[in-house]
Amino acid sequence: MAFDNPLGDFNLSVSANSCQDFDDVLPDTSSFKRVSFMSFSHSSSSLPSVPNAAQKNSDILVRLREQTRAEHAAIEQTLDILNSGMTLAAYRRILERFYGFYQPLERKLRGMAGVLAVGLELDRREKTALLGCDLSFLGRDPASLASSDQLPAVDGAPEALGCLYCLEGATLGGQIISRHLRKHLSITPANGGGFFHGYGEQTGDMWKKFKVELGAVAMNPQEQARVVEAARTTFLTLGRWCQKGLVP
Numbered sequence: 223m224a225f226d227n228p229l230g231d232f233n234l235s236v237s238a239n240s241c242q243d244f245d246d247v248l249p250d251t252s253s254f255k256r257v258s259f260m261s262f263s264h265s266s267s268s269l270p271s272v273p274n275a276a277q278k279n280s281d282i283l284v285r286l287r288e289q290t291r292a293e294h295a296a297i298e299q300t301l302d303i304l305n306s307g308m309t310l311a312a313y314r315r316i317l318e319r320f321y322g323f324y325q326p327l328e329r330k331l332r333g334m335a336g337v338l339a340v341g342l343e344l345d346r347r348e349k350t351a352l353l354g355c356d357l358s359f360l361g362r363d364p365a366s367l368a369s370s371d372q373l374p375a376v377d378g379a380p381e382a383l384g385c386l387y388c389l390e391g392a393t394l395g396g397q398i399i400s401r402h403l404r405k406h407l408s409i410t411p412a413n414g415g416g417f418f419h420g421y422g423e424q425t426g427d428m429w430k431k432f433k434v435e436l437g438a439v440a441m442n443p444q445e446q447a448r449v450v451e452a453a454r455t456t457f458l459t460l461g462r463w464c465q466k467g468l469v470p
């Protein structure tokens with residue numbers, strides 16, 4: 223598997239119905255209609271696109287993966303959720319911190335629906351409700367939880383896309399985490415494990431579609447840089463927020 227993380231061996235050893243190499247399902251996007259930010263954006267914070275700049279959109283996917291590798295490794299370490307000694311209390315605490323971050327962030331992202339491609343299916347991708355259900359099941363009222371005091375700015379299309387990259391990518395690791403929860407805490411999607419189960423067997427498809435949509439956006443180099451920076455910021459702010467609440 224190309225993605226390098228400290229749990230590489232674990233990833234490789236998981237079974238056929240486990241985490242696949244999601245790049246296998248990424249189709250060639252070259253025939254997809256290219257859509258520039260400007261064609262669906264009325265945000266003044268978007269930089270102008272360069273319509274004929276032979277946009278190599280697969281570049282953005284490679285850049286995102288490579289340039290957030292360190293941040294991904296850091297957040298895995300902060301969560302430490304694949305620890306075989308993970309307790310139910312520690313798991314619930316992670317859900318609480320995620321809820322406090324996802325809830326306000328997804329609300330902000332919803333406000334960006336008008337400037338993002340319809341094909342991204344933002345509604346379908348929201349995960350706050352899953353977190354809320356899991357927490358309620360585990361005896362915690364989501365409405366009583368603190369929200370993150372720092373959130374990534376998502377007021378431009380590139381920023382929203384970078385942020386979404388991070389949130390959508392989390393569903394991949396979620397598949398591994400979901401199996402871990404079942405094995406070590408007997409948590410299933412029906413009893414508090416809905417968020418990490420996420421799209422379940424649709425995960426590969428949902429990720430593929432997301433990458434197709436992202437790859438279909440024509441971007442100039444400045445816009446690409448903004449997408450990557452937003453993804454990094456999302457990892458970092460979530461990581462910091464979790465760290466504050468998880469590390470004793």
Ligand code: HEM
Binds near residue numbers: 301391399
């Ligand atoms: C213990 C926690 C985690 C584990 C074990 C994990 C594991 C993984 C794995 C196995 C992949 C798939 C790699 C591939 O197909 O090549 C992946 C991808 C990804 N994960 Fe995580 N992950 C974790 C937490 C997170 C979190 C909290 C986020 C963000 C909030 C995140 C964001 C991403 C992203 C954006 C990708 C896509 C990378 C790409 O561009 O291919 N992950 N993760």
